[in-house]
Amino acid sequence: MRIKWSENTRTLEEVFDRRTIMTVLKILNTGKLKELTGVLKSGKESRVYHGVRVDGSEVAVKIFLTTSAVFRSGRIKYLQGDPRFKNVAHDTSSLVDQWATKEFWNLRLASEAGVAVPAPIYVEKNVLIIGFIGKGSVPAPLLRDVSLQAPHSWYKRIVEMLKLLYDKAGLVHGDLSEYNIMIPNGYPVLIDFGQAVTKDHPEAKQFLERDIQNLNHYFRTLGIKTTPYAKIFGES
Ligand SMILES: Nc1ncnc2c1ncn2[C@@H]1O[C@H](COP(=O)(O)OP(=O)(O)OP(=O)(O)O)[C@@H](O)[C@H]1O
Ligand SMILES: [Mg+2]
Incomplete structure (x- = not known):
C-alpha cells in the first residue's frame, strides 16, 4: 500500500x-x-x-x-x-x-x-x-452559510430529526446550532456528536431545551414562527 x-x-x-x-x-x-x-x-x-x-x-x-x-x-x-x-x-x-x-x-x-x-x-x-x-x-455548507428557499420546511425537518434522535436513538445533541448542521443537496445532516448524551444523563432535558432554543433563535432570525420546546417535547 x-x-x-x-x-x-x-x-x-x-x-x-x-x-x-x-x-x-x-x-x-x-x-x-x-x-x-x-x-x-x-x-x-x-x-x-x-x-x-x-x-x-x-x-x-x-x-x-x-x-x-x-x-x-x-x-x-x-x-x-x-x-x-x-x-x-x-x-x-x-x-x-x-x-x-x-x-x-x-x-x-x-x-x-x-x-x-x-x-x-x-x-x-x-x-x-x-x-x-x-x-x-469540498464539504457541504453549514446551515449558517446557506440562504434557504423555504426556511419553514427546513425548520420542520430539523425538528423532526431532533425528535427521532431523542425518541429512537435516545440521544440529545447538546451543542446544536447553525454551525453543527450541514446542508448537502436537499437535506440537513447533523454533525459534531462528541458532547451528545443519552436521555438518562441527569442534564439531558436541559441540554435538549437549550438545543431547541438555539435552533428556534436561529430560525426566528430568518423570520420563521417557531414551536416552543414544551410543545415539541411536551410528553417526553
Ligand atoms: N463529515 C464531515 N464531512 C465534511 N466536513 C465535515 C464533516 N465533519 C465536520 N466537517 C467540517 O469540519 C468542521 C468542524 O467539525 P465539527 O463541528 O465536527 O468539529 P468541532 O469540534 O465543532 O470543531 P470546532 O468547534 O473547532 O469548529 C465542520 O464545520 C465542517 O465544515
Ligand atoms: Mg462544530
Missing part, C-alpha cells in the same frame, strides 16, 4: 503529539485509510481532514488535540452522568480518546435510528473517521 503523505499532511507533525501521529500512521498502514489529503477545518480542540479510503470513497478524519488544557474542564459534564462512561479518565489523553469514542458511539446510535449524520466508520484513540458530507473534497 502506498501511503500518500501530502504537503498538508506534513503539518501533522507541527500540530500533533507523537502518539497521535503514530495512531494516524497505523490507520494508514493497516489500510483503514488510503490517504489524508488536506485540512478542512482547524479548531482549538480538533482538526478535521479530508481523506480517501482504499475503495476511493471520501471521508472526514476528525483528530482531537490532546494538548488542550481546557478540554477536560469543558467536557467532563458530558462524560460524567453518561452511563456509557462510568469511569472518566484522569489523564487528558485518555479523556480525549473517550471523547472520540463517544462521538463514534453517538453517530452509530443516530444512524441506526435513521437520523441523517455522517456514517461512523472507524475510531482509534483520538482519531475518528466518518463519512464525508460533500463532494469532490
